[in-house]
Amino acid sequence: MRTRYALFLPGPAALLALVFATRLAMSPLKHYDLFFHLAGGRFILEHGFTRVDPFSLTGTSGWVPHEWGFGVLCVLLARWLGAGGPALFIAALVAANILLLWKALGRAASGHRGLLTLAALGGVLLVQAPTWPAERPFHVGHLLFTVAVLCVQSWRAGNSRVLWAFPLLGVAWANLHGSWPLGPALLGAAAVGQALEVPGPESRRRSLHAFAFAVAAYLAAGLGPDGPAIYLYPLHHSVLESTQTIVEWRPLDLDLGWSWAYLALAGAALFTVGRAPSRSVTCLLPAVVLGIAALKVQRHAPYAAVLLALALLEHAARTTAGASSAGAWRLWKQVDDALDGWASRSRGALWPTLVLAALTAIHAAHPTPMEQGVKRTWIPLDALAALRRLPPGRVLNPFALGGSISYFAGPDYKVFIDSRNDPFPLAIHDDYTRLTWGQPGWADALERYDPDYLVWKVENPGHILLDKLRARGGWREQLRDGEYVLWVRERPGATARP
Structure with a gap:
């Protein structure tokens, strides 16, 4: 018995x-890194492997998707279970x-x-x-x-x-x-x-x-x-x-x-x-x-x-x-x-096996769309949706948010940096620090990348760059989404560039 x-x-x-x-x-x-794994897994399933970074123009050290299996599994599970x-x-x-x-x-x-x-x-x-x-x-x-x-x-x-x-x-x-x-x-x-x-x-x-x-x-x-x-x-x-x-x-x-x-x-x-x-x-x-x-x-x-x-x-x-x-x-x-x-x-x-099996069955019958299953206070989904409706271009973004932009907006919106870290040479990390803290050379870094869009956090230290760009002019606020803003660069007679 x-x-x-x-x-x-x-x-x-x-x-x-x-x-x-x-x-x-x-x-x-909610974790930022999940989304660059999802973006990478989706890209591999659709296009195969490439040594050229598909998500940024600054990742000149090459794309090394050494954890590609995790991303692919997550994408397949998301397609099945949301x-x-x-x-x-x-x-x-x-x-x-x-x-x-x-x-x-x-x-x-x-x-x-x-x-x-x-x-x-x-x-x-x-x-x-x-x-x-x-x-x-x-x-x-x-x-x-x-x-x-x-x-x-x-x-x-x-x-x-x-x-x-x-x-x-x-x-x-x-x-x-x-x-x-x-x-x-x-x-x-x-x-x-x-x-x-x-x-x-x-x-x-x-x-x-x-x-x-x-x-x-x-x-x-x-x-x-x-x-x-x-x-x-x-x-x-x-x-x-x-x-x-x-x-x-x-x-x-x-x-x-x-x-x-x-x-x-x-x-x-x-x-x-x-x-x-x-x-x-x-x-x-x-x-x-x-x-x-x-x-x-x-x-x-x-x-x-x-x-x-x-x-x-x-x-x-x-x-x-x-x-x-x-x-x-x-x-x-x-x-x-x-x-x-x-x-x-x-x-x-x-x-625990039965509980996970039951939850799997529930999600299989009624998959939750990715946008509805994300912690919105962490990921500015409204800003990313608005970005996706704009022409493809270069995006200046916080380190942690790059993967979310690549996944929810798509690889046509080239991020400045993301938390994969290793594709980006040290010069890009240094430029990112200058831009974030308004250090000498920040304006040169901005012009080198020449972004079309800005998805940035308004809280400290994010306000430093925002204040400097307001003073320079040439940007307009497209959307405010919680702690983030989406700005569009005003280019008279021109559209965003890939």
């Missing part, structure tokens, strides 16, 4: 997945990641899913939580990293056949999100750690075998439209001067609450590892390397948090196994055992 009803009993992770999946699936689309498609996709990725994280953490804890395991899951989710409201492909990266963790755990347990998953993982991951090198790096570091931790020819043979598959997974990433160029792309992107201005590429910011959650998780892991009677180099090597990297580049923190949680639980299990239970707190043990019993009896992934 217990086995029969286990499928209907939601466990702790299933309840979390149910709550977050429901909320994310029903949220309006605005609910991308939202459901993100909700499914987050829910699946929570469920698989719970499985990986349970394995690290030697099968005991008690209070410490739940706390470790909570710590990881706190670090990852700021990413949830954003409809971006790093959700794919989080999920595939967890899949890679599960595969490494299976390999450590003696299953060598699971290594064949890594080349396939490398191909899929590299065409969906830029975090793909973490998969081969995780397996390679675990292989080196195994060789150092377990002496003997058999251990060295298994480690060499796993390292070869890590190399194969890395090389498999080249089986995509970018070809071998993708091997150096992560390094090239990370050293761009313009990349250093992006928040997620900066060092860990202690003004952000989740950063303290990451440091608490790291401190707990360090304390537990220090108390353990023995230590696993196989577990610790990737955790230490990525954990330190996250201090330098906070983008890595959601992945490093997973490895820190695994190190904490694996070494806590070793400590518990060698300790006497006489000194254990009775209340803690009772609650801990009850939670473990609940988790062991439940197979509750059914509930």
Whole structure:
């Protein structure tokens, strides 16, 4: 009877997945980056791949759609389910990641899913939580990293056949999100750690075998439209001067609450590892390397948090196994055992699956148009609709809004810049800074681009450019849409140019 009803009993992770999946699936689309992925995915489906940036005249570094798979999937889902498609996709990725994280953490804890395991899951989710409201492909990266963790755990347990998953993982991951090198790096570091931790020819043979598959997974990433160029792309992107201005590429910011959650998780892991009677180099090597990297580049923190949680639980299990239970707190043990019993009896992934399936059916029957499923306080849809009714031309726009213009107005309206970042040489980023803050040379930057339209934010610092253009004249306000305005350049006897 217990086995029969286990499928209907939601466990702790299933309840979390149910709550977050429901909320994310029903949220309006809002993140700016989603729309340049949608614009890129639509362009690829209609025209194929091109190295020439189709959305701007300033993106002279070339278009590198390394996350093209995410954009194409979102476009196909939007065509089927309307605005609910991308939202459901993100909700499914987050829910699946929570469920698989719970499985990986349970394995690290030697099968005991008690209070410490739940706390470790909570710590990881706190670090990852700021990413949830954003409809971006790093959700794919989080999920595939967890899949890679599960595969490494299976390999450590003696299953060598699971290594064949890594080349396939490398191909899929590299065409969906830029975090793909973490998969081969995780397996390679675990292989080196195994060789150092377990002496003997058999251990060295298994480690060499796993390292070869890590190399194969890395090389498999080249089986995509970018070809071998993708091997150096992560390094090239990370050293761009313009990349250093992006928040997620900066060092860990202690003004952000989740950063303290990451440091608490790291401190707990360090304390537990220090108390353990023995230590696993196989577990610790990737955790230490990525954990330190996250201090330098906070983008890595959601992945490093997973490895820190695994190190904490694996070494806590070793400590518990060698300790006497006489000194254990009775209340803690009772609650801990009850939670473990609940988790062991439940197979509750059914509930988030059913909720997402029901929402998918609803959206399939009644798709919500994209314009109706977008958070209008973030995206000035009325201004973009008015822009689309004007002749094609050049648009001077804020960094974050470029993708929205490319998607809702179309690629014929060439944006000055957008948050893809890497297609634009440093000179364009410098010109954008001059225009935004009215720095010396702003007028020259304006004339070099010679825009036909201006879609700009009126709030600080947006008013700086608007005030300067009012003083110069030659522009008229076409529409005001919340915090944004659409201005048209007055060209006597001329029309906008492509």
